[in-house]
Amino acid sequence: MRPFLTAVLLVSVMILSLSAIHSAIPVHAVRAPTVSINPSSRPLASAGSTVTYDVNVSNIDPSNPVAGWTIYVESNSSVLNPVSITLGTFLSGAIEQVLCINGFAVVGPGCNIDDGVGIVHSEVYTTGSGNFGNGTLFTISFSSKVSPTCTACYSLVSFPSFPVGDVGVSPVLYDLAGLAMLESPPVGGSYGNIPVLPIAEFTWKPLAPSDGDTVTFNGTSSHDPQGHNIVDYAWTFQQANIPPFYSLPPTPSDNHRICTPLPDFSPFNVSSTCTGSGDFGSRSLLFAGNWTVTLVVRNDQGVLSRSTTHFVYVAPKRVVDLAISNFTASPINNIVPGTIITFKVIVQNLGTIPATGFNVSLSVPGNVYLVRDNNFLSPGSGQSFMFTWNTTGIQPGSYMIHARVPPLVNETNTANNDAYLTVMVTGGDFGIRASPTFVTLPYAGVGSSTIIMTSLNGFSGTVALRAMTIGVVYPIPVNLLTLSPGQVTLPSFSSANATLTFSNLGQALPPGFYSVNVNGTSGSASHSTIVTFDVLPPPPDFQLLLSISPGSNMVVAGGTTTIGVQLTSFSYPYFNGNVTLTDQVSPIVSNGPTLLFSPKQISLTYPGSENPFSQLSISTTALTPPGNYTITIIGTSGTLVHTAQFHLVVLPPPFLALNPSSGSVGTKVTVHGSGFLNPSQGPYSYPVQLEMTFDDQLVGLFYLQGSSFNFTFDVPHAQEGIVHQIHAKELYPSNLDVQAGFLVLPEPIALSVSVSVGTIYFPGDTATIFAMTSLAGQSTTVSSLQVLLIRPNGSNITLNAVLISPGVYKASYAVPATGSIGTYGMIVKAYQVGSVNGSALASFEVEPTWLQSNGRNVIAATSLVGAAGALGVVALAWRNGYFTRRKDEFLIP
Numbered sequence: 001m002r003p004f005l006t007a008v009l010l011v012s013v014m015i016l017s018l019s020a021i022h023s024a025i026p027v028h029a030v031r032a033p034t035v036s037i038n039p040s041s042r043p044l045a046s047a048g049s050t051v052t053y054d055v056n057v058s059n060i061d062p063s064n065p066v067a068g069w070t071i072y073v074e075s076n077s078s079v080l081n082p083v084s085i086t087l088g089t090f091l092s093g094a095i096e097q098v099l100c101i102n103g104f105a106v107v108g109p110g111c112n113i114d115d116g117v118g119i120v121h122s123e124v125y126t127t128g129s130g131n132f133g134n135g136t137l138f139t140i141s142f143s144s145k146v147s148p149t150c151t152a153c154y155s156l157v158s159f160p161s162f163p164v165g166d167v168g169v170s171p172v173l174y175d176l177a178g179l180a181m182l183e184s185p186p187v188g189g190s191y192g193n194i195p196v197l198p199i200a201e202f203t204w205k206p207l208a209p210s211d212g213d214t215v216t217f218n219g220t221s222s223h224d225p226q227g228h229n230i231v232d233y234a235w236t237f238q239q240a241n242i243p244p245f246y247s248l249p250p251t252p253s254d255n256h257r258i259c260t261p262l263p264d265f266s267p268f269n270v271s272s273t274c275t276g277s278g279d280f281g282s283r284s285l286l287f288a289g290n291w292t293v294t295l296v297v298r299n300d301q302g303v304l305s306r307s308t309t310h311f312v313y314v315a316p317k318r319v320v321d322l323a324i325s326n327f328t329a330s331p332i333n334n335i336v337p338g339t340i341i342t343f344k345v346i347v348q349n350l351g352t353i354p355a356t357g358f359n360v361s362l363s364v365p366g367n368v369y370l371v372r373d374n375n376f377l378s379p380g381s382g383q384s385f386m387f388t389w390n391t392t393g394i395q396p397g398s399y400m401i402h403a404r405v406p407p408l409v410n411e412t413n414t415a416n417n418d419a420y421l422t423v424m425v426t427g428g429d430f431g432i433r434a435s436p437t438f439v440t441l442p443y444a445g446v447g448s449s450t451i452i453m454t455s456l457n458g459f460s461g462t463v464a465l466r467a468m469t470i471g472v473v474y475p476i477p478v479n480l481l482t483l484s485p486g487q488v489t490l491p492s493f494s495s496a497n498a499t500l501t502f503s504n505l506g507q508a509l510p511p512g513f514y515s516v517n518v519n520g521t522s523g524s525a526s527h528s529t530i531v532t533f534d535v536l537p538p539p540p541d542f543q544l545l546l547s548i549s550p551g552s553n554m555v556v557a558g559g560t561t562t563i564g565v566q567l568t569s570f571s572y573p574y575f576n577g578n579v580t581l582t583d584q585v586s587p588i589v590s591n592g593p594t595l596l597f598s599p600k601q602i603s604l605t606y607p608g609s610e611n612p613f614s615q616l617s618i619s620t621t622a623l624t625p626p627g628n629y630t631i632t633i634i635g636t637s638g639t640l641v642h643t644a645q646f647h648l649v650v651l652p653p654p655f656l657a658l659n660p661s662s663g664s665v666g667t668k669v670t671v672h673g674s675g676f677l678n679p680s681q682g683p684y685s686y687p688v689q690l691e692m693t694f695d696d697q698l699v700g701l702f703y704l705q706g707s708s709f710n711f712t713f714d715v716p717h718a719q720e721g722i723v724h725q726i727h728a729k730e731l732y733p734s735n736l737d738v739q740a741g742f743l744v745l746p747e748p749i750a751l752s753v754s755v756s757v758g759t760i761y762f763p764g765d766t767a768t769i770f771a772m773t774s775l776a777g778q779s780t781t782v783s784s785l786q787v788l789l790i791r792p793n794g795s796n797i798t799l800n801a802v803l804i805s806p807g808v809y810k811a812s813y814a815v816p817a818t819g820s821i822g823t824y825g826m827i828v829k830a831y832q833v834g835s836v837n838g839s840a841l842a843s844f845e846v847e848p849t850w851l852q853s854n855g856r857n858v859i860a861a862t863s864l865v866g867a868a869g870a871l872g873v874v875a876l877a878w879r880n881g882y883f884t885r886r887k888d889e890f891l892i893p
Contacts, residue, residue, distance in 0.1 A: 031059040032182055035071065035137075035171045037157050037189030044148040044192045051080060051142045053157050053189055055122075057090065057173065058134040064175050065130030066091065070098075070123045070164045071171040073140060076155035077102065077118035080142045080191045085120060090135030093128035114162040130176050142191075151193060158188035161236060161294040161309055188306065198224040200297045200308040211288035211317040222297045222305070232298035237291060288316040320408050321350040322358055323416035325382060327403045333424045334461040334523025337396070341389045341423060341524070345403045347375075348382035350416075355408060362387040363402040365394075391524075396427035424523070428459030430490055432520045432527045434500070439531065441504065443511060443538040448501040449531045451483070451518050453490050460492040463520045467500055470517045470530070474509050476502060481516065490522070502533045511537040542575040542604065543568055544635045544644040554649045555593075556677050558622040559736055563646065565633060567602045567612040577637050578603040581614055584632040591623040593648060595631070618648060626652045651677055654738045656728055662743035667715045669742065673728050674708040677736065691729040694718065694742075704730075720746045749775050751782065751838035753830045760845045764817040767844060771801065771809045773830045779807025782830040787811045792822025792846075820846050 038054040045051050055073060060066050068091075075082060082101050087094050099107035100121040108123070115121050120140055146153040164172045173181045202219040209215045219233050294309040326346040335341065343362055349355045360371040369387050377383060389401075403419045411417075431454045441447030453463050467483045469475040480503050488496040500518060512535055519528045547564030555561040569575035579602055583595045596617045604610050616633065629648040634641065654675040660667065671692070678688050692700040692711055699713040711728075718724050723741040730736035756770040773782045787799040787809075799811040813824075824846065829839045 032184040033060050033066070033173055034058050034184040034187060035069075035159065035173070036187035037073075038136075039189065040187070041190045041194065042192075044146060044150060044153060045144040047144055047147050049144050050083070051144050051191065052139050053142070054088070054136045054139050056134070056136050059184075060132040060134070060173075062132040064181065065132045066173050066181070067130040067176045067178070068123075068125035068174040069137060069172065070174075071121075071137070072114065072160050072162050073120040073122075073157065074160045075118050075142065075157050075191070077145070079144075079146050079153050079155040080157070081145055082118065082120045083141045083143050085122060085141070086139045087124065088136030088138050090131055090137055091124065091126050091128075092131065093126045094124050095127060096122070096124055098123035114160075119160070125174070146192070154190065154192035154194045156188060156190055156194075156304075156306065158306065159186040161292065161307055185309075195301070195303050196224075196226050197303060198222065198228065198230055198297050198299045198305040200295045200305040202293075202295045202308065202310070204293070204310075204312060208313070208315065210315045213314075215312070215314075217293065219295050219297065222295070224299045228299040228301055228303075230297045231300045234296045234298075236294040288314045290314075316352045318353055319351040320353060320355070320411040321413050321416075322355045322377070322405050322408055322411065323348055323350050323413075324403055324405055324419040325416075327419035327421055329401065329421055329423055331423075331523040332421070334459070334525055335391060335423060335425045336429055336523070336525050337394050337425060337427070338390075338392045339524030341391060343387040343389065343401065343403070345385045345387070345419070346382055347377065347385065347405055349377035349379055350413075351411075352379050354378050358408060359406055360385045361404045361406075363404070364389050365399055391425055394425050396425050399423050399425065426459060426461070426523070428455065428457035428492075429525050430455055430459050430461075430463060430520070430522060430527065432463075432518070432529050434518065434529045434531045437529070437531055438534065439502070440534045440536065441502065443536055444505055444507050446501065446503045446505065447533055448499055451498040451500055451520075451529065451531075452495055453488060453497070453520055454495045455490050455493050458492045459490065459522075459525075461490060461522045463488050463490050463496070463522045465498055466519050466521075467516050468519075470515050474512070474514075476514055476516065477508060480504065480506075480508060483518065500531055504535055507538075509535060511535050537573065538571060540573045540575040540577075541569065541571070541640060542577075542579060542635065542637065542642065543570060544579075544633060544642055546633070546644050546646055548646055551677070553646055554651060554677055555618060555620055556651045556675070556736055557620050557624045557626055557653045559677075560617060560619045561648075563616040563618065563631075565597070565602070565614040565616055565644075567604055567614075567635070569604055575604050575637075577605075579635040579637045581616075582634045582636070583616070584634065586630045586632070589625050591621055591625070593624060593629055593631075593650065594619045620650055622653055624650055626650050651675065654728070654736060656726065656738050656740035658726065658740050658742055661741070662745055663715060664720070664745045664747045665715050665717055669713060669715060669726075671711045671713075671726060671728070671740070672708070673711070673738065676704060676707050676709070676728075676730060676738075678704045678707050688730060688732070691727075691731065693727045693729070695724050695727075715742070715744065718744045720744050748835040750836040751775060751780075751830050751832050752777075753828055753838040753840040755826060755828050755840045755842040757826065757842050757844050760847055761815050762847060762849050763815055763820050765815045765846075767813045767815060767824070769799070769811045769813070769826060769828075769842070771811070771828045771830075771840070773807050773809070773832075773838065775832070775835060779805075780832065781806050782832045784831045785809050786829045786831075788827045788829070789813055790825040790827070792820075792824065815846050821848060822846060 034057070036056050036058065038056045042051060042053075055071060057066060073082075084101065085099065087096070096107040098121060099105070100111035100115040100119070102118065103111055103116045105111050111121065122138055159171050162170050164170050171183070171186055173183060175181055199222060200219065201221040201223070202217055203221060204215055204217045206213065206215065217235065222230050222233070224230060291312040291314060292309055293312055294307050296307045297305045324345060325348040326344070328344045330342050331339065345360055345362065347360055355377045357374045359373055360375070362369040367389075371385055375383070399422065401421050401423060405417045407414045407417055433452050434449045435452060436449055439447040439449050451465065464487050465483050467481055469481070482501045484499055484501070488498055490496045500516065502514070502516070514533045514535065516531045516533065517528050518531060519526060545566040545568055547566060552561050552563060565581065567579050581597045581600055581602065583597070585592055585595065596619070597614050598617065599611070599614055602612050602614050604612055618631070627650060629650065631646055631648050633644045635643070652675050654673060657672045659670045659672070663669070676690070688704045690702055690704060690709070691698065692713065694713070694716055695718070697716050699716065700711060702709070702711065721744070723743050725739045726742055728736070728738045752774045754772045757767060761767050769787060771785065771787065772779060773785065774780055781803060785801045787801050788796055789799055790796045799813060801809040801811045804810050822845075824844050826842045827839060828842070829837065831837050
């Protein structure tokens with residue numbers, strides 16, 4: 001069954017019935033939907049070219065839109081071979097569920113028996129709201145296999161009459177409910193040079209057959225408009241839910257009368273001998289219901305007709321059959337006189353027509369019980385009739401009881417109209433008792449009683465036993481109460497036993513009294529006995545409860561933690577007494593955790609004072625191996641022993657690393673901590689704060705974000721020359737105090753630097769720089785000295801300083817002869833281990849010489865006094881030192 005067709009199962013027979021009696025339905029103005037091929041015909045195209053046909057739908061009523069389809073389209077693949085299909089725009093949200101082309105599955109789980117060469121099989125449904133009116137469902141692309149010059153080449157593009165689920169034959173349109181829509185006959189198309197086709201016609205007798213009738217189909221009314229002989233007939237018979245069967249011509253008997261294949265009967269697409277009777281002959285249709293019968297004929301030119309289909313309704317055969325399908329009595333054996341026996345007779349109509357006006361009778365010794373006339377049963381239905389018989393005064397013995405339904409008119413099967421059974425009336429009885437009737441059992445224990453059955457007056461038979469609690473608030477569950485065996489055989493003048501057991505080992509029921517009724521039944525005899533079970537209260541007992549705050553089950557090696565232990569009693573009678581606490585640690589390792597209870601003994605006293613609490617202190621050392629430990633707390637009071645467990649996690653000790661680890665007051669120090677306990681990372685998270693101190697001076701507070709951190713601070717005022725402790729304190733939950741030592745060094749003495757250099761130089765001169773370094777007024781040679789000269793253009797150069805005496809350094813700079821005019825700066829930096837570095841700044845000028853500045857005046861004077869006078873002026877200037885003497889030099893007298 002195809003998934004899309006599931007919804008149509010219940011309406012298939014109705015649809016086919018409507019088809020069979022269509023002539024009796026009034027004609028309405030609204031036309032039925034029609035599926036057609038468009039265009040209706042096409043001329044031959046060149047071989048290898050693509051030819052397309054649309055599969056259209058029309059006359060869809062707006063009140064009943066189309067929501068899907070199952071359609072087969074067939075062509076002669078040797079002329080027009082299907083290649084692919086494209087869904088049209090008519091159905092919004094269309095989803096292909098099946099697409100088979102030439103027997104190959106393109107979409108869906110696979111192809112069925114009707115798919116084959118030349119067949120396009122499409123099944124589609126929509127997730128939208130359906131559509132009405134006219135439109136294109138899909139377009140088929142074919143490949144032309146012949147040349148346009150072929151005069152005898154053609155193909156029908158038709159809808160073969162393949163069965164589709166329960167609704168008849170293709171094509172089928174579905175509405176929004178998934179039900180098949182009544183359609184007009186489909187309209188096919190053609191391709192190529194279509195000859196005048198023969199016409200298939202047939203009749204059948206009788207026109208209104210019943211199931212089992214012999215129906216004769218005759219196709220001799222088929223004819224050819226051009227006068228050719230009809231030589232071949234092919235029949236198809238199809239009923240809902242039943243695979244079709246075909247009538248094909250026999251195997252070829254000679255070579256000169258081989259007919260062309262029958263494309264309308266894929267997969268039976270085989271050559272066949274041309275036959276000419278047209279009379280299918282007599283056939284008994286096997287099932288009542290709607291049949292579709294299809295005929296295709298072929299003329300002596302090998303031309304096939306289009307298929308002709310008629311609907312034949314086969315009525316169910318009239319069957320009259322009323323039967324007693326079941327006859328029972330209760331009780332039926334070991335019936336004590338005076339018991340009322342109830343008989344039940346079920347009558348069923350096994351025929352195909354209603355049964356009316358029938359009677360049901362029951363015969364017992366000396367009496368006949370009748371039911372009123374005019375009972376009614378529809379075909380396939382049944383009815384129960386109840387009778388009672390009072391056995392008061394009936395002697396013990398076996399009695400045959402007879403139930404009867406008189407045969408109806410035309411009923412041929414009367415063997416099932418009578419039914420018989422035997423009842424046994426006995427003169428004896430049995431007794432039942434329990435020993436003991438009162439059973440005491442511990443709160444978590446088992447109790448039992450023996451159930452004794454005794455034969456009275458020669459009674460013998462089977463006694464069925466059943467146990468059920470009565471009159472209690474808490475009924476005993478079935479799994480706690482057993483009765484073994486559940487059935488005993490009781491011989492005459494003897495006895496038989498069974499055991500009733502009540503087990504409360506699982507403490508499923510509270511203390512109290514539980515009454516159990518044990519009933520024995522044999523035929524109409526039924527007797528009971530009662531057993532009472534007394535479930536005693538449990539002895540006074542206690543429980544240990546642990547109070548473990550978040551993170552308290554974790555401790556850093558070297559740290560401590562605490563766990564609360566509480567003594568309590570939940571059930572009455574309550575525990576009164578003292579409980580001694582002991583412990584076990586697993587695994588046992590060297591330097592493992594040590595446990596101490598405070599107090600070691602706790603007590604419950606009702607009423608009065610009590611001390612039900614103890615605190616367990618767990619201590620570790622720095623040598624305690626990290627890992628997981630199981631702590632078992634044992635409470636003992638006389639013979640009562642209870643335990644409670646928890647898991648302790650010992651973590652490696654945290655560690656502090658300092659950078660630097662020594663320095664003077666004000667030094668910036670970075671503290672890196674790792675391995676810190678941070679319960680905020682567990683399931684019961686809460687923030688953990690660390691307190692950072694320098695000795696006892698608070699330098700900061702912060703919350704841990706993980707198990708490690710970095711903290712930076714400046715060394716506060718502290719005594720020089722000793723090691724001070726930096727503390728990282730986790731006050732809760734682990735009470736950690738992790739320390740690292742920091743050496744405070746004396747504050748270094750500032751290094752003094754002085755620089756001496758001339759103030760003015762001329763191009764080409766050598767500038768000499770002197771630097772002196774001292775500590776506390778004393779000349780001191782430093783670790784390193786740097787002299788940086790900054791030129792007027794912004795560039796710089798490092799000069800080589802030479803130590804000429806302790807603390808005195810000399811450096812020189814050759815002033816370039818050109819491009820050197822301007823102010824020069826010098827930065828002298830001195831470095832000395834253990835002291836504060838020093839620096840000094842100085843500068844000098846480089847100016848043009850006097851001649852460079854007064855060159856124009858000298859040339860003018862030469863023009864006035866002549867060369868001799870000029871030489872005299874120069875000599876005078878030279879003597880007076882105007883050309884070479886620096887401004888910082890003293891004049892020579």
